Amino acid sequence: MCTMxxxxxxxxxxxxxxxxxxxxxxxTVNGKPLVYLDNGATTQKPRQVIxxxxxxxxxLNSNVHRGVHHLSQLATDAFxxxxxxxxxxxxxAHEHELIFTRGTTESINLVASCYGKAFVNTGDxxxxxxxxxxxxxxxxxxxxxxxxxxLHVVPINDAGELDMDAYRSxxxxxxxxxxxxxxSNALGTVNPVKEIIALAHAVGAPVLLDAAQAVQHLPIDxxxxxxxxxxxSGHKMYGPTGIGVLYGKEKWLNAIPPYQSGGEMIKEVTFAxxxxxxxxxxxxxxxxxxxxxxCLAHAIDYLTELGLDNIASYEHGLLEYATHExxxxxxxxxxxxxKEKSSVISFLLDGAHPYDVGxxxxxxxxxxxxxxxxxQPLMDRFNIPGTVRASIxxxxxxxxxxxxxxxxxRAASMLV
Amino acid sequence: xxxxxxxxxxxxxxxxxxxxxxxxxxLIQLGKELPLIDDRYKKDEYLIKGCQSKVWLxxxxxxxxxxxxxDSDAIITKGLVGLMIKVLSNHTPAEIATxxxxxxxxxxxxxxLSPTRANGLVxxxxxxxxxxxxxxxxxx
Numbered sequence: 001m002c003t004m005x006x007x008x009x010x011x012x013x014x015x016x017x018x019x020x021x022x023x024x025x026x027x028t029v030n031g032k033p034l035v036y037l038d039n040g041a042t043t044q045k046p047r048q049v050i051x052x053x054x055x056x057x058x059x060l061n062s063n064v065h066r067g068v069h070h071l072s073q074l075a076t077d078a079f080x081x082x083x084x085x086x087x088x089x090x091x092x093a094h095e096h097e098l099i100f101t102r103g104t105t106e107s108i109n110l111v112a113s114c115y116g117k118a119f120v121n122t123g124d125x126x127x128x129x130x131x132x133x134x135x136x137x138x139x140x141x142x143x144x145x146x147x148x149x150x151l152h153v154v155p156i157n158d159a160g161e162l163d164m165d166a167y168r169s170x171x172x173x174x175x176x177x178x179x180x181x182x183x184s185n186a187l188g189t190v191n192p193v194k195e196i197i198a199l200a201h202a203v204g205a206p207v208l209l210d211a212a213q214a215v216q217h218l219p220i221d222x223x224x225x226x227x228x229x230x231x232x233s234g235h236k237m238y239g240p241t242g243i244g245v246l247y248g249k250e251k252w253l254n255a256i257p258p259y260q261s262g263g264e265m266i267k268e269v270t271f272a273x274x275x276x277x278x279x280x281x282x283x284x285x286x287x288x289x290x291x292x293x294x295c296l297a298h299a300i301d302y303l304t305e306l307g308l309d310n311i312a313s314y315e316h317g318l319l320e321y322a323t324h325e326x327x328x329x330x331x332x333x334x335x336x337x338x339k340e341k342s343s344v345i346s347f348l349l350d351g352a353h354p355y356d357v358g359x360x361x362x363x364x365x366x367x368x369x370x371x372x373x374x375x376q377p378l379m380d381r382f383n384i385p386g387t388v389r390a391s392i393x394x395x396x397x398x399x400x401x402x403x404x405x406x407x408x409x410r411a412a413s414m415l416v
Numbered sequence: 417x418x419x420x421x422x423x424x425x426x427x428x429x430x431x432x433x434x435x436x437x438x439x440x441x442x443l444i445q446l447g448k449e450l451p452l453i454d455d456r457y458k459k460d461e462y463l464i465k466g467c468q469s470k471v472w473l474x475x476x477x478x479x480x481x482x483x484x485x486x487d488s489d490a491i492i493t494k495g496l497v498g499l500m501i502k503v504l505s506n507h508t509p510a511e512i513a514t515x516x517x518x519x520x521x522x523x524x525x526x527x528x529l530s531p532t533r534a535n536g537l538v539x540x541x542x543x544x545x546x547x548x549x550x551x552x553x554x555x556x
Contacts, residue, residue: 030436353490355469356444363436371468385489386468414437414444415491 013314018306019395021046032365035400040185040213040344040391041369042235046302049239052295064290065264065281075290082297083280086245089300090230091221094250096279100288103244104212105135107231108179110246110283111208112139114256115177115229122148124176127205129154129162129191130381131184134374136210140179149176156381160187160336168199175205182214186373186389187336188319188344190218197226206252212236216393217315217342219308222247234292238393239299243292246283253279260285311394315343318392322401329409331416335387346373346387349408352415354388360411361388366404419511422503423519430523439524443495450498453487464539469493471536475547481506482548486540496520496528496537504544512548517541 019025022044027034036044056078062071064079086098101107120126126140130153144151154167162180171178178200183190197207206228211220216237222230229252234243258265258276265285267275276282303311322345326332331350349357358370371386372379379386390404417425433439453462457474464471469490476483484505488494503519504512520526528537 353469353493355490356492359492360440363440385470414441 013310013317015314015395015397019397021048021302022395023047023050025395029365029367030363035366035396035403037390037392037396037400037404038367038369039393039396040236040373040389042241043216043238043393044395045240046238046299048298048302049295052298053240053291056291056294060294061290063287064293075294078294078297079288079290082293082300085297085300085304086247089304090247091223092247093223097247097250097253099246099248099253099280099283100293101231101244101246102242102289103233103235104210104231105244107229107244107246108136108208108210109139110259111179111229111231111248111256112143114259114283115206115252116143116147118256120147120149120176123174124149125152125170125172125174126150126176127152127154127167127170127178127180127200129180130156131160131162131187131189131375131378132179132181133185133210133212134376136179136181136208137377140177153377154180156189156378159338160184160189161338162189162191162196164192164195167196171199171203171205173203175200175203177208178205179208179210181210181212182220183211183217183342183344184336184375184378185213185344186346186375186378186387187338188341188346188391189336189338190214190340190342192340193227194225197228201226206249213342213344216303216311217308218312228252234296234299237299238302239296240289240292242289243296250279253283258282258285262286306394312342315392315394315396318396318398318401319343319345321398322390322392322404325401325405326408329405329412331412332408335382335384343392344389345391346389347408348384348387349412349416352412354386356415357388357408357411360414361404361407364403364407364410366407368404419503419507419515423517426499426502426519427522436524440492443499443525444491445495446498447488447491447494450494453485457485458487464536464543469536471497471540473540473543475544477509477551480508482509482512482551484544488536492528493537496525497540500537500541500544509548509551513545513552515545 024044060075062075064076066072083095083098087095092098126149128137128140140151152170155163180191180196182193193209200207208229209227211230211232215232228249230247232245235241262285265277265282267277333348335346354370358368361368369389373389453472453474458472462472462474464473469488471488473486484501486497486501488497
């Protein structure tokens with residue numbers, strides 16, 4: 001993107017009115033205006049979501065899918081509204097393909113556990129990538145240990161892009177699952193998921209996408225992608241903490257056993273035999289996080305009203321601007337320079353530990369993440385202890401990018 | 417000087433710094449200047465695992481006193497480690513085991529001792545005291 005286009009997008013998106021929706025952004029930290037750039041860890045919440053949380057407890061609080069009484073009906077309706085809104089949001093074929101979980105981690109664990117029980121046997125192969133978050137590594141490792149299966153890792157190049165030739169050569173008729181991140185939380189790489197899925201399907205393997213860092217940044221169409229499972233969290237997409245989503249194709253969700261057992265997931269219980277409830281309730285044992293489930297709908301509305309295409313363009317403008325400005329700093333190196341990137345700038349200052357940079361930035365009111373970002377194998381791949389990660393959201397501004405750059409310069413002058 | 421006298425002196429020193437910048441610049445300087453540990457002790461067995469910055473700690477027992485040396489891969493952590501050593505090193509095991517570290521709070525660096533900072537400092541202080549307590553127990 002040329003400078004003029006970049007400036008045009010940054011000016012056209014009405015970020016100041018967006019910021020008015022996020023009360024926390026007006027607070028100060030260490031006497032400085034908060035510059036929140038830890039959005040990859042969790043995003044702030046708009047007033048629409050916060051108000052919905054208050055409304056839930058003042059007007060609706062009741063258990064769902066249980067009672068015949070009025071409040072329970074209201075709570076159940078509101079809870080199911082979220083599922084109804086998720087369907088067009090992801091362009092799922094059916095509402096019942098959307099399962100509520102506690103978050104991305106639980107969504108992935110559900111698939112690893114239930115799909116694993118039904119379909120993974122000794123000698124089978126699973127494929128992940130070198131840039132996965134620990135939550136998309138460990139469940140598959142455990143499954144492989146349990147079932148005697150083999151875990152393959154698609155390597156990446158120095159820019160942080162998947163080696164697609166290596167991926168092709170790993171696929172074969174023994175491949176039982178490909179679990180890959182859509183957008184890398186540590187590098188910002190946007191993976192060519194459509195191609196990854198098509199190649200996996202060619203050998204009969206389903207694909208799980210970790211969309212924790214994608215769903216808030218770019219439009220997702222699960223049918224166009226033809227993805228089999230897709231996992232994400234509410235709290236990284238401006239919604240409440242404690243609610244996540246697993247999208248699964250109907251045929252897979254019907255073919256795999258339930259995850260946890262108890263109330264809600266049953267149709268009939270006798271001591272001789274229990275029959276399971278139909279989708280999606282088969283996978284939703286026990287009382288869910290009702291408040292978060294209901295209020296997630298308001299985050300979906302918020303994203304839908306702004307438009308994910310618009311959000312993606314705006315954030316991309318900020319990403320390019322900040323990348324360009326940061327690279328002007330002597331000794332600054334960006335880790336993750338893929339051609340296709342979204343919302344994440346991971347960097348290192350020569351001669352400074354990321355932790356030290358993070359401490360100085362915090363003193364200047366800037367929230368970034370430092371460390372290995374739960375991707376230790378990836379940090380090992382680059383032979384670094386970690387990075388400083390600035391992750392961008394729709395409410396960040398060009399001025400905040402300038403503040404970040406000035407603060408990194410100051411950190412460099414103190415530390416290096 | 418006793419552990420508390422050293423702590424009080426540090427509190428007086430830090431009172432001269434006008435803002436956080438000066439304080440951190442001093443810490444960074446302290447971190448840069450102190451060759452804290454012999455390289456042969458920068459091995460995993462001396463490593464105290466913090467989540468992000470690493471701290472290596474070694475203790476020697478000489479003439480009834482514990483001599484601590486330590487290092488970190490992060491410079492601010494190293495500066496803080498330097499302060500801890502100034503306070504706790506070269507005292508008897510009993511003095512170290514029963515000491516109360518109040519200076520960090522008073523010089524406005526309390527946040528670094530919060531477990532969420534993941535810099536290994538909390539574990540380091542715990543380790544120093546455990547070492548002293550163990551020595552104390554064997555001597556009694």
